[in-house]
Amino acid sequence: MKIITKSEWLEIENMDDRQSTDITLFIYDGMDRFGGIQSIVIRNFRQLQSTEQKAFIVCGELHPAFGVSQDAVIDINQPPAEIAREVVELSDGKRGALHLVALAPPSGPLAYLIQRYVRDLCEHLDPRLSLCILHPRDLMREQEHRHVHILNKLMAFAIGTSNLVFMNEFCRASHERFLGCDLSMCPIVPVPIDPRESSWQPKAGGGTVRIVTVGRIVPFKAYNFVLPKIVADLRSQGFLVECDIYGYGSHEYELVRLIASHGVENFVKFRGPIDLDTFDSTVLPYDLFVGMGTAALQAAQLGLPTLLAIDNDPTGVHGFVYDAPFGNVGEADNTESQTSLSDAIVDFITMTDKERLQVSCRCVSVANQYVFDNYVQKLTENSCIRSGLLGELAAYYSRFYLWMTRDNRFRQLARFAKQLKGSIN
DSSP states (O other): OOOOOHHHHHHHHHHHHHTBOOEEEEEOSOTTSOSHHHHHHHHHHHHHHHTTOEEEEEESSOOGGGOOOGGGEEETTSOHHHHHHHHHHHTTTOBEEEEEEEOSTTHHHHHHHHHHHHHHHOSSEEEEEEEEEOSTTTTSOTTSOHHHHHHHHHHHHHHOGGGEEESSHHHHHHHHHHHTSOOTTSOBOOOOOOOOOOOOOOOTTOOOEEEEEESOOSTTSTHHHHHHHHHHHHHHTTOOEEEEEEOOOTTHHHHHHHHHHTTOTTTEEEEEOOOGGGHHHHHTTSSEEEEOHHHHHHHHHTTOOEEEEOTTOSSEEEEEGGGSOTTOSSOOOTTSOOEEHHHHHHHHHTOOHHHHHHHHHHHHHHHGGGOOSOHHHHHHTTOOOOOHHHHHHHHHHHHHHHHHHSOOHHHHHHHHHHHHHHHHO
């Protein structure tokens, strides 16, 4: 019998390392527009590709401005078994982890089914699942019907609450209340941002303070809808202030109406959406940023003084980004003090250049704490695979969930009946 030497063992291990590769699937059917989740996907997709790791986006239509090759896109509307087969082929038989990153509730059941099919199809891939909870009401959005909340609650238990990963403690606490169970074992992984140089400088000589916001124009980002009145009030008090609002969303008309009703069309402008790659150059010339989420962190990282708005609160802010606990990027927190958005803007207007620069430096320091590597690995490191009867039941429910949330014959029939009724009337 041949005895293998230590050097031969090392050579075999090195060969195994060369033959191993991880694959990441970002699963999100909303990549046809710009937003916070889209920026998370593209930012981490690019980071993985820059290190020559395999990464793919499972989605429907993909916005061309993201600059992602179609070779890296997998059609989300395929049956889960077909997606699994495609992934196994893309692995080229190399062993490694398959990171299934679901970024919205409907992505969870799809990721779960892909995980099961991949496990059945091959042994060289280790499929790991995480459903990222990126909002305090992710499973119980206010604009959704009650039956969707019930579907989401059952889905969380079906795929396993241990596979839930929360952006911060506020998200975890709200979902503990919603699900009625202890989620303290579920990990908290803050959303990372890319490293970037701070280059903002206070504008010499004072003059008009220019405010900028970037984000979706939707009700829970309530600060957008109060800024026209704040600007009108401040200008009537003699403060020189203007505001540009960038974004898109279901309530654009309401925002434009409010700008007109307060008579500030010359001082508050709705500029429409901007893409991820032009964010920095767009916001840098302004004096003050108001917002939440990754947009607020990215602005703060540039050195732009950033007021952290509060979810569903039209008048309050946490203060500057450094006034909120780490991990809080706009969530309401009754344990922390908050201030009026209008007062916070006045305080900034009356600051000296030196004071503004101090605010800038503190914003940069906090924002840079959100720069870290291995985001995907952190999401899936505690992944748990269901087996046996529970696993089978979870698979059946996942198929039912996808059938309920996608276009099906009942929905087609309901649309036809509605059209028929309209034509008769």
